[in-house]
Amino acid sequence: MRNNQYLGNIGRAWKYGVEMTRGASAARITASYALNAIEIRVNDRGEFREFLRLLTEDMDRLLGSFGERLVVEKMLPCPCADCAVDPQPHFFKYSDLRRRIEVLKKDTIECAKSGLDIEVKPFLETFFGKTDAMKNVFISYSHRDEAAKDRLLVHLKLLARQGKIAPWNDRLIRPGEEWDAEIKTALHQADIILFLLSPDAIASDYIWDHEIALAMERHRAGTARVVPIILQACQWKETPLQGLQGLPRDGKPVNDFPNPENAWAAIAEEIRRLAD
Numbered sequence: 001m002r003n004n005q006y007l008g009n010i011g012r013a014w015k016y017g018v019e020m021t022r023g024a025s026a027a028r029i030t031a032s033y034a035l036n037a038i039e040i041r042v043n044d045r046g047e048f049r050e051f052l053r054l055l056t057e058d059m060d061r062l063l064g065s066f067g068e069r070l071v072v073e074k075m076l077p078c079p080c081a082d083c084a085v086d087p088q089p090h091f092f093k094y095s096d097l098r099r100r101i102e103v104l105k106k107d108t109i110e111c112a113k114s115g116l117d118i119e120v121k122p123f124l125e126t127f128f129g130k131t132d133a134m135k136n137v138f139i140s141y142s143h144r145d146e147a148a149k150d151r152l153l154v155h156l157k158l159l160a161r162q163g164k165i166a167p168w169n170d171r172l173i174r175p176g177e178e179w180d181a182e183i184k185t186a187l188h189q190a191d192i193i194l195f196l197l198s199p200d201a202i203a204s205d206y207i208w209d210h211e212i213a214l215a216m217e218r219h220r221a222g223t224a225r226v227v228p229i230i231l232q233a234c235q236w237k238e239t240p241l242q243g244l245q246g247l248p249r250d251g252k253p254v255n256d257f258p259n260p261e262n263a264w265a266a267i268a269e270e271i272r273r274l275a276d
Ligand SMILES: [Zn+2]
Pocket: 078, 079, 080, 081, 082, 083, 084, 089, 090, 111, 112, 113, 114
């Protein structure tokens, strides 16, 4: 682990786990192959929240370094009256909890075991202290550029898992939902609005008639950041997006990179900076 300076006292280490202390706090980290899970338990003494935050950040970094083939969910044990005394409490997905408060704007969530409602924010704060707001990222693209949009989502996955961003694109609209209204709502809630630009995107009437005007209005009002992402050479500088800082930074389209993956990685870094 990278964080060895905090782990002055590694009490015991064994094949599937390790015990560590930091000040008055003690942590036990165990790996369960049967459950495909890594469990972190921290006692509630000293600055245990800070300790837990450092440990989970390290874990995020470590697991993130395996790339996308490793699917990781951070799970938190339910604090409801029933689960508090249950040796096998219900576990919530961390990403679901963040989505609940920041995308769905709901304060409570139901425990799947007891049916009791719990307050999401105070629950998250017992683990992580005050959390920064997750940024909503709206992705506008032509469906002909679907593959590029999917590569972008892969590169944004770690940021999403860390709870820094919630990416949105129209593929998240469920059947039966009002397509146009859903897009408008998502645009209104977005903190960062990405336009994937190509000749196909420029040719899309929907993007130009509906999405660009609202996005630029919010950009000018300072309530959202609009970022053009150049997929292919196209005439975006003749559009209302002219004057904005596009990505990749030197203006070279993603598809013109010998390896476009390098362009996506740099773009994801820029978006991390915007989300921080
Ligand atoms: Zn519960």
